[in-house]
Amino acid sequence: MIQQAEMVFMTQTERETVELGRKLGEVCVPGLVLALAGNLGAGKTRLTQGLAAGLGIDGDEVTSPTFGLVHEYSGRLMVYHFDTYRLPNDQSFLDLGAEEMFAAGGVCVIEWASKVAACLPANRIEIEIEAAGETTRRISLRAFGHREVEVLRAAYPGQPEVE
Amino acid sequence: MTPPRYLLAIETSCDETAAAVITHDRHVLSNVVASQTDLHLRYGGVVPEIASRAHVQAILPVVKEALAKANVTLKDLEAVAVATRPGLVGSLLIGLTAAKSLAWGLGIPLVAIDHLQAHIYACQLATQQPLYPCVGFVVSGGHTNLYHCPTPITFNPLGGTIDDAAGEAFDKVAQILNLGYPGGPVIEAAAIHGDSHAVQFPQAFLHEDRLDFSFSGLKTAVLYAAHGTPGARAVPPPLNTQRIADLAASFQRAVIEVLVAKSVAAMHQTGETRLAVGGGVAANKAFRTSLSSAATRHGFEVFFAPLDLCTDNAAMGGLGWEYIDARQFSPLDLDVTPGLVRVSTDHR
Numbered sequence: 001m002i003q004q005a006e007m008v009f010m011t012q013t014e015r016e017t018v019e020l021g022r023k024l025g026e027v028c029v030p031g032l033v034l035a036l037a038g039n040l041g042a043g044k045t046r047l048t049q050g051l052a053a054g055l056g057i058d059g060d061e062v063t064s065p066t067f068g069l070v071h072e073y074s075g076r077l078m079v080y081h082f083d084t085y086r087l088p089n090d091q092s093f094l095d096l097g098a099e100e101m102f103a104a105g106g107v108c109v110i111e112w113a114s115k116v117a118a119c120l121p122a123n124r125i126e127i128e129i130e131a132a133g134e135t136t137r138r139i140s141l142r143a144f145g146h147r148e149v150e151v152l153r154a155a156y157p158g159q160p161e162v163e
Numbered sequence: 164m165t166p167p168r169y170l171l172a173i174e175t176s177c178d179e180t181a182a183a184v185i186t187h188d189r190h191v192l193s194n195v196v197a198s199q200t201d202l203h204l205r206y207g208g209v210v211p212e213i214a215s216r217a218h219v220q221a222i223l224p225v226v227k228e229a230l231a232k233a234n235v236t237l238k239d240l241e242a243v244a245v246a247t248r249p250g251l252v253g254s255l256l257i258g259l260t261a262a263k264s265l266a267w268g269l270g271i272p273l274v275a276i277d278h279l280q281a282h283i284y285a286c287q288l289a290t291q292q293p294l295y296p297c298v299g300f301v302v303s304g305g306h307t308n309l310y311h312c313p314t315p316i317t318f319n320p321l322g323g324t325i326d327d328a329a330g331e332a333f334d335k336v337a338q339i340l341n342l343g344y345p346g347g348p349v350i351e352a353a354a355i356h357g358d359s360h361a362v363q364f365p366q367a368f369l370h371e372d373r374l375d376f377s378f379s380g381l382k383t384a385v386l387y388a389a390h391g392t393p394g395a396r397a398v399p400p401p402l403n404t405q406r407i408a409d410l411a412a413s414f415q416r417a418v419i420e421v422l423v424a425k426s427v428a429a430m431h432q433t434g435e436t437r438l439a440v441g442g443g444v445a446a447n448k449a450f451r452t453s454l455s456s457a458a459t460r461h462g463f464e465v466f467f468a469p470l471d472l473c474t475d476n477a478a479m480g481g482l483g484w485e486y487i488d489a490r491q492f493s494p495l496d497l498d499v500t501p502g503l504v505r506v507s508t509d510h511r
Contacts, residue, residue: 040335040338040339040382040383040386041379041382041383041386041387045326045327045379046326046379049326059325060325060375063323063324063325063326063327063328064326064327064328064331064379066304066305066327066331066334066335067177067303067304067305067328067330067331068177068249068250068251068305069177069251070251071502072252072501072502073502095216095253096251096253097252097253131393131394132393132394133392133393133394133395134387134392134393134394134395136393136394
């Protein structure tokens with residue numbers, strides 16, 4: 001069975017959400033796939049800005065890829081930032097070159113990932129953001145795969161795991 | 164009388180496959196866009212076939228139609244211009260490959276242009292008056308960027324969005340308010356019957372000197388105003404027609420006030436006297452009216468892209484003539500640059 005681990009955080013401010021992303025970015029390894037879920041306004045792009053900052057990319061460079069569909073940023077590792085909001089089906093996601101980017105040795109971040117769940121590698125970190133208050137967010141991170149679990153534990157040492 | 168000179172321009176940076184023929188005196192002879200807007204409508208705002216495959220299928224018929232409508236043949240062409248940045252890599256490559264093949268096959272120069280400079284240049288196509296030097300403002304679904312443009316082919320970024328583009332905010336708010344797609348026209352129509360001061364929405368950076376934008380917090384604020392703040396007991400007013408109109412009007416005012424304030428600030432900071440505005444949001448009438456009156460108050464001139472050249476098109480690739488006049492051609496081994504250029508592009 002594939003190794004798994006889950007952690008849940010409550011962030012009270014946007015800054016804390018960004019910080020959570022930054023910690024993960026600092027320990028990202030080549031080939032990691034991060035699948036983001038959450039409604040409009042939940043903070044998917046904000047969290048990605050933090051993640052990019054942790055990889056040495058200026059957070060202001062990271063903008064919503066809703067129209068551009070995929071943005072690329074160059075940091076300690078390349079970041080491929082996808083947004084499936086405008087995509088109707090799996091094929092259109094694959095047509096963007098998603099599988100090539102999964103294998104390109106960078107970090108892939110996919111906003112609205114549940115729309116293309118069937119296209120994602122089994123080894124990934126799923127990040128689900130739920131609005132629990134005006135700026136309060138419940139953020140759950142589920143790592144699937146040995147390396148992904150290690151990354152999660154390295155990012156948040158001491159954070160209890162959900163049984 | 165000198166014989167007319169013809170430029171073929173190709174544009175495939177995002178959703179649209181487009182080609183146009185422009186004469187050296189900047190007369191647009193044809194402007195063909197294989198738009199997916201009707202498909203957008205059918206699928207409620209999503210792009211059914213966004214990828215390069217759609218561009219591959221459309222590119223040759225679109226080029227043929229552009230030539231036919233302009234009543235010119237391939238051998239009449241003096242050069243081929245193509246947008247090579249920024250955009251989706253697979254999409255840009257289709258346009259570039261077509262342009263390279265034509266340039267090589269016909270033995271004519273290839274000219275690579277910047278899609279965002281071209282959006283600004285669309286304003287020049289609508290006026291006989293020299294536009295440059297100016298401040299250029301591209302406001303669309305994918306971009307909200309201010310540039311200082313000393314010439315048509317040089318620009319320096321002054322600022323831009325740090326999260327969502329203005330046009331994206333319109334589309335997402337339209338979805339939040341169940342108004343349909345595309346967001347710009349439906350919000351504008353709903354806003355006419357609304358009170359633009361019904362809700363005071365956040366206006367990021369409005370009172371700061373920086374020429375940057377952030378519309379993501381505004382989008383979230385509209386979401387909460389429409390459907391309630393998560394975790395809060397207070398129930399929002401019912402989302403009836405009047406409430407939707409009020410929220411649309413208040414949202415639109417919040418966006419436009421920021422766009423106008425930053426335009427004015429950019430004019431002051433650069434000392435320029437002309438502002439050129441392109442991109443899909445430049446078609447918004449309330450924005451045009453508001454910016455025009457601000458221009459009068461602050462003593463600068465504002466030029467808008469013609470309505471049919473606000474959204475993506477190839478006619479704005481008439482910018483290619485500026486490169487040709489400057490003898491700046493591109494090699495046939497040129498590659499695309501998908502990312503947003505954040506440094507000066509006056510050399511390559």
